[in-house]
Amino acid sequence: xxxxxxxxxxxxxxxxxxxxxxxxxxxxxxxxxxxxxxxxxxxxxxxxxxxxxxxxxxxxxxxxxxxxxxxxxxxxxxxxxxxxxxxxxxxxxxxxxxxxxxxxxxxxxxxxxxxxxxxxxxxxxxxxxxxxxxxxxxxxxxxxxxxxxxxxxxxxxxxxxxxxxxxxxxxxxxxxxxxxxxxxxxxxxxxxxxxxxxxxxxxxxxxxxxxxxxxxxxxxxxxxxxxxxxxxxxxxxxxxxxxxxxxxxxxxxxxxxxxxxxxxxxxxxxxxxxxxxxxxxxxxxxxxxxxxxxxxxxxxxxxxxxxxxxxxxxxxxxxxxxxxxx
DNA sequence: AATTAGGACCCCG
DNA sequence: CGGGGTCCTAATT
Numbered sequence: 001x002x003x004x005x006x007x008x009x010x011x012x013x014x015x016x017x018x019x020x021x022x023x024x025x026x027x028x029x030x031x032x033x034x035x036x037x038x039x040x041x042x043x044x045x046x047x048x049x050x051x052x053x054x055x056x057x058x059x060x061x062x063x064x065x066x067x068x069x070x071x072x073x074x075x076x077x078x079x080x081x082x083x084x085x086x087x088x089x090x091x092x093x094x095x096x097x098x099x100x101x102x103x104x105x106x107x108x109x110x111x112x113x114x115x116x117x118x119x120x121x122x123x124x125x126x127x128x129x130x131x132x133x134x135x136x137x138x139x140x141x142x143x144x145x146x147x148x149x150x151x152x153x154x155x156x157x158x159x160x161x162x163x164x165x166x167x168x169x170x171x172x173x174x175x176x177x178x179x180x181x182x183x184x185x186x187x188x189x190x191x192x193x194x195x196x197x198x199x200x201x202x203x204x205x206x207x208x209x210x211x212x213x214x215x216x217x218x219x220x221x222x223x224x225x226x227x228x229x230x231x232x233x234x235x236x237x238x239x240x241x242x243x244x245x246x247x248x249x250x251x252x253x254x255x256x257x258x259x260x261x262x263x264x265x266x267x268x269x270x271x272x273x274x275x276x277x278x279x280x281x282x283x284x285x286x287x288x289x290x291x292x293x294x295x296x297x298x299x300x301x302x303x304x305x306x307x308x309x310x311x312x313x314x315x316x317x318x319x320x321x322x323x324x325x326x
Numbered sequence: 327a328a329t330t331a332g333g334a335c336c337c338c339g
Numbered sequence: 340c341g342g343g344g345t346c347c348t349a350a351t352t
Contacts, residue, residue, distance in 0.1 A: 238339080240342075287344070292329085294344055300331065301343075316329060316352070
């Protein structure tokens with residue numbers, strides 16, 4: 001009876017982001033889009049996040065969420081196209097729109113727009129790195145990673161981009177060692193995805209560098225009450241399943257598609273996508289074989305401990321925190 | 327076919 | 340020892 005979760009937004013977590021302008025035309029696409037389109041080489045090796053067309057490997061939900069700037073950019077001479085998916089009508093239709101040579105003013109407008117985009121992109125990247133850090137319980141700077149952290153990050157990246165398991169090829173490597181590897185080294189370990197992983201790592205390093213440079217740049221954003229909240233301590237404090245679930249629940253922006261409150265006051269929540277939640281838990285615990293069967297077994301252990309129970313009216317995939325202190 | 331409930335056993339910090 | 344992970348059986352939805 002229920003419609004499965006994916007509908008509300010209309011985009012999938014891996015819709016491509018399109019940005020184009022007269023001089024640069026960049027399209028990013030996710031690997032499982034079928035054709036494997038990669039960002040221009042020049043973008044991959046960049047030490048900084050400064051680019052006109054932006055490759056955003058792990059900003060999954062990035063700006064698919066009807067963002068204002070997309071509209072702005074559409075009005076500007078430089079056109080931004082954000083095809084919702086594969087709708088054939090969208091692309092080729094309008095010959096009248098082909099712009100002449102850009103005037104100077106148009107160039108300025110364009111630059112400003114690009115600046116805006118960059119700023120927002122950087123913000124999003126920072127946010128996503130932050131989220132990943134908290135979920136994985138790893139430091140933002142790859143240089144600080146242990147072998148375990150490296151594996152977590154790899155699992156995470158694989159998960160986010162639906163890569164096959166390449167993490168096995170990077171075992172026994174610390175973050176520092178990883179950072180010293182060249183792109184060629186990466187490709188040696190995975191001929192198909194090495195460069196991609198290299199690019200992702202590069203973004204993390206850039207982000208860490210940026211954070212180091214301007215450490216006060218915390219987004220004020222009100223919707224993310226995540227900064228102080230939660231997540232206790234960095235060191236490898238083992239996290240409990242119920243804590244992890246609570247973390248996900250407290251980040252509806254990122255995870256409401258797989259787990260959400262039915263009644264926050266009473267602590268009642270529903271797992272919308274059991275497989276996804278299990279995967280996240282597996283990544284967090286470095287247990288690639290985790291699945292909902294096992295996760296739910298662990299939840300059931302909480303019954304007799306009085307941490308989680310089934311609500312009065314039992315429904316599938318619905319649980320309740322016994323002491324909802326939120 | 328998925329989910330639920332719990333028993334059993336094992337591993338690890 | 341506690342908290343899970345893994346595997347399994349049986350019942351329920």
